[in-house]
Amino acid sequence: MAPNVLTIAGTDPSGGAGVQADLKAFSANGAYGMSVITALVAQTTTGVSRVQEVPPDFITDQLVTLLDDVRVDAVKIGMLANAEVIRAVTAVLERYCPPFVVLDPVMVAKSGDRLLAPEAVGALRDELLPRVDLITPNLPEAADLLGEGEIASPDQMPAQAERLAALGAKQVLLKGGHLSGESSVDLLHGDGVSEFLSTERVVTTNDHGTGCTLSAAIAALRPQRADWLEAVCEAKQYLTDALRASERLDVGRGHGPVHHFHRWW
Numbered sequence: 115m116a117p118n119v120l121t122i123a124g125t126d127p128s129g130g131a132g133v134q135a136d137l138k139a140f141s142a143n144g145a146y147g148m149s150v151i152t153a154l155v156a157q158t159t160t161g162v163s164r165v166q167e168v169p170p171d172f173i174t175d176q177l178v179t180l181l182d183d184v185r186v187d188a189v190k191i192g193m194l195a196n197a198e199v200i201r202a203v204t205a206v207l208e209r210y211c212p213p214f215v216v217l218d219p220v221m222v223a224k225s226g227d228r229l230l231a232p233e234a235v236g237a238l239r240d241e242l243l244p245r246v247d248l249i250t251p252n253l254p255e256a257a258d259l260l261g262e263g264e265i266a267s268p269d270q271m272p273a274q275a276e277r278l279a280a281l282g283a284k285q286v287l288l289k290g291g292h293l294s295g296e297s298s299v300d301l302l303h304g305d306g307v308s309e310f311l312s313t314e315r316v317v318t319t320n321d322h323g324t325g326c327t328l329s330a331a332i333a334a335l336r337p338q339r340a341d342w343l344e345a346v347c348e349a350k351q352y353l354t355d356a357l358r359a360s361e362r363l364d365v366g367r368g369h370g371p372v373h374h375f376h377r378w379w
């Protein structure tokens with residue numbers, strides 16, 4: 115049986131990030147995809163021009179309507195826009211307790227535009243983060259959550275992941291995509307064990323939505339795999355393949371999307 119997997123996130127009309135990317139990653143990784151939209155974002159490969167936030171009570175209504183009918187096997191949470199939306203989503207998670215909740219703590223788009231109000235970082239850290247199973251911060255997001263400077267080397271990742279775990283995160287996938295080097299190195303930290311996950315760094319400008327794609331693929335795979343390590347390794351390989359396959363795309367003038375392809379093609 116394919117797992118039913120839900121994304122709670124914002125939109126990207128160019129299809130590279132947000133809900134649109136998540137649904138593609140769900141399908142390509144064997145899951146049935148569903149979505150609750152938190153914000154409509156006028157954005158493309160070159161940046162964000164406007165954000166229209168969805169009223170928090172309407173986000174609650176979308177979630178409750180869905181969860182009263184459909185069994186949800188995993189959840190991926192992306193852009194939440196503001197503290198009221200964070201509180202609405204947290205309340206629904208507490209009420210329904212879905213398994214395997216992955217939080218990508220989206221704060222700023224690759225273009226530099228903010229996708230989370232700066233004053234909402236505290237609510238994300240103190241109210242939502244302790245209630246999810248895995249958080250997937252990139253290095254600037256990890257620094258923001260901890261109120262410290264950005265780390266600059268993989269050597270510093272285990273200690274930083276430990277500090278994130280101390281905030282209440284059960285599993286931490288600290289993403290090193292923003293570092294340089296021939297490999298793209300992430301660190302999975304949970305249950306007292308830290309494991310570096312490394313793949314070849316693909317040379318491309320089609321890197322819009324890599325974090326969305328990775329967290330969505332993890333959520334799709336986790337119900338189908340024995341543990342987090344297995345799901346995360348396979349999702350990272352999927353993302354690397356999708357980065358490589360992006361050479362087949364011609365989408366926009368800025369940071370283009372990765373190419374989600376079905377493995378049987």
Ligand SMILES: Nc1ncnc2c1ncn2[C@@H]1O[C@H](COP(=O)(O)OP(=O)(O)OP(=O)(O)O)[C@@H](O)[C@H]1O
Nearest residue numbers: 252289290291292298299314315316323324325326
């Ligand atoms: N050029 C690349 N080649 C291979 N893997 C990459 C590359 N760039 C990023 N990654 C991987 O993509 C994932 C996302 O990493 P990153 O640190 O860029 O997150 P992010 O900033 O949240 O992504 P985004 O904001 O683009 O959605 C990580 O697994 C990282 O290692």
Ligand SMILES: Cc1ncc(COP(=O)(O)O)c(N)n1
Nearest residue numbers: 124125131132223224322323
């Ligand atoms: C709705 C939404 N969610 C997440 C991102 C982050 O992706 P990126 O950092 O690649 O711009 C985005 N641009 N838009």
